[in-house]
Amino acid sequence: MLRSLSFLIRRPFPVAPSPLFLIISIRRLDTLASPVPHPRRPSKNDAYFAAVHHIAGIVRSDFYLERTLGRLRLPPPTQDLVLRVLRDAAPSAPLSALRFFAWARSSSPSYRPSVAEFDALILPLARHRHWSRMWSLSADMRSLSLPLPPDTFAAVIEAYGAAALPDLAVDVFNRLPKFDCPQTTAVYNALLSALCLAGNFHGAYALIRRMARKQVPPDRRTFSVIVDAWCAAGKLRAAQEFLEEMNRRGFKPPVRGRDLLIDGLVNAGYLESAKEMVRRMTKEGVLPDITTFNSLLEALCKSGENDFCVDLLQNATDMGLCPDISTYKILIPAVSKLGKIEEAFKLFHSAVEDGNKPFPSLYAAIIKALCRAGRFGDAFSFFSDMKVKGHPPHRPVYTMLIKMCVRGGKFVEAANYLVEMTEMGLVPRSENFDMVVDGLKHCGNHELAKRMEQLEVSLRGY
Structure with a gap:
């Protein structure tokens, strides 16, 4: 077949060379220092894939593709050739790919399609909403005693869900037994996702009960789909109960689902539940996402539970959590505000050791705490x-x-x-000058107070 397809690599017709071409060629031969390497000759594989690409191009763009393919005098199509053409053409032109598939079957009685060719057509037809042709192709598979692939129809159901067509997703699900296609866990998960995207949580929960009746074992994705959807809809208690049910059934809940639930609990103000969940995760050796961890820390610090936050960070870092600069941005000011200066310094040095470049506001929190504690020398040094x-x-x-x-x-x-600020090009506020001048006058340093007043006049221009 490869020899027969080699005609698709077009060769130029022999043309008499022009005199100018001959002169240039002779000059080249005279001045050539080393032989020019010959270009690599195309292999049989190159010719085969070029033929596949050429046929796929005809399928995508030629209105009279059957007539054009007939004129090419192709050898009898094989499963590999048809599959490659379908995979190339079907995603953008499923109806034309379906015509090519019909032409391949009619042009050679010896060609028997496999599940792979049908599979390459079903999902593109569904995505382009050619439902009747999709079911006709499924019936054709059944007539050939070919099994319908559950994973393909799971992808079809998910495509319906993403397109906000849950009724059609349910229709696909209900039709599968008529085509002897098993409703596997992947198919149930796809329908769960479609129902949850549509906000039909009662239907989703009923589908889970049906899974139990039909003895279809749920997997981690089953629970993850439900938890993600309930968290997104604000049904936090339901999601929490579902995660507990996962634990009872021996499933390890997905980290992403837990992260979403923690975020939801924090945003809703259920801090105790969020804390308990993080405690349970750390006991199991599972770490939350750093963004989720930071949001919990921020909420807890605002509620005054700074000690718990410091201990939680220590436990999490011991388990391998890598704090980012946002973690320290939350904790250092919170700890400094409570006057726990040594703890703040410890966190600050940890941030530096982790490779973070602390910005001025982190310094400011510790400087302010030192000043409040009367440690002005340490504050000025820092x-x-x-x-x-x-x-x-x-x-x-x-x-x-x-x-x-x-x-x-x-x-x-x-x-x-104040003077240092002006030297750096920063203009102090009038209130800063007022409080400094008043303080200097109060302690009897009138000369310095007068200089500060003159500095302000020179800056303001009045």
Whole structure:
């Protein structure tokens, strides 16, 4: 067959060379330093795949494809050739591919199609909503005693669900027994997905009960589909009960389903349930997604459970969870606000060791905690460390530090930071000047207060 298809690799007709061509060729021969390698001759496989591509192109674009294929004088089609052409043409032109399939069967009585060729046609026909032709092809398979592939019809049902056509998905599901196609777990899962996408949770739950009656064993995806859908719809308690049922039946719940449920519980304010779920996951050696973990930490920190968050982070990192900069962005300010400065420093150094470049707001949280504790020397030293290590402070950090210095009676240091701000091109607010000048006057440093007033006038221009 390969020899017969080689005519599709077109050869140019012999043409008499022009005088100019001969002159150029002679010059080439005179100046050639080394022989030019001959191009690789096409192999039989190249000719075969070129023929497949050529036929698929005819199927996709030729209105009179049967007549064109007949003129090519092709050898009798084989299962491999037909399958390759169908896989190439059917996704974009399923009706034309169906015509080619009919032509291949009629052109050679010896050709007997396999399940693979039917399979290559059924799903594209369904996706293009050619339902009657899909069922006609299924009946044709049955007449040839070929088994209908459940996985293909599961994909068809999912396609209906994605297209918001749950009634048609149910119709496909109900018709399968008439075609001796088993309703496998994959088929049930596909219908569950279609029903959940349509918001028909009663139907989905009824389908699960039917699975139990028909003794079709559920798998992890069965539960995952339900949990994902219920979480998306806000039915958190139902999803939680379903996960517990999974545990009772010996199924290990999917991590993604748990993550969705934790997110839903956090957003709904059910923090105790979310905490319990994370505890159970860590006991089982399963870690939540870092984004889910961070959302839980943020909610718990806002509710004042900072100690629990620190312990939870420690347990999770011991198990292999890799915190990201968002994790530290949540915990460091929360711990600093409680005055747990050593714990904040520990988290800060962990962030640096993990390869994160801490931004100014992380420094600011610890600096503020140090100032509140009266440890101004440590605060100034940490602020200098921030500048030395290439983290230029922005105006909010300076504003916070100046305010804390004024509250702590460090008026001269506050004035120095005002000058430093202006040297960096940051314009302090009027309130910053006012509080520093008032403080300097109150402690009797009128000369420095006057210089601060002159600095503000030079900046403001009045």
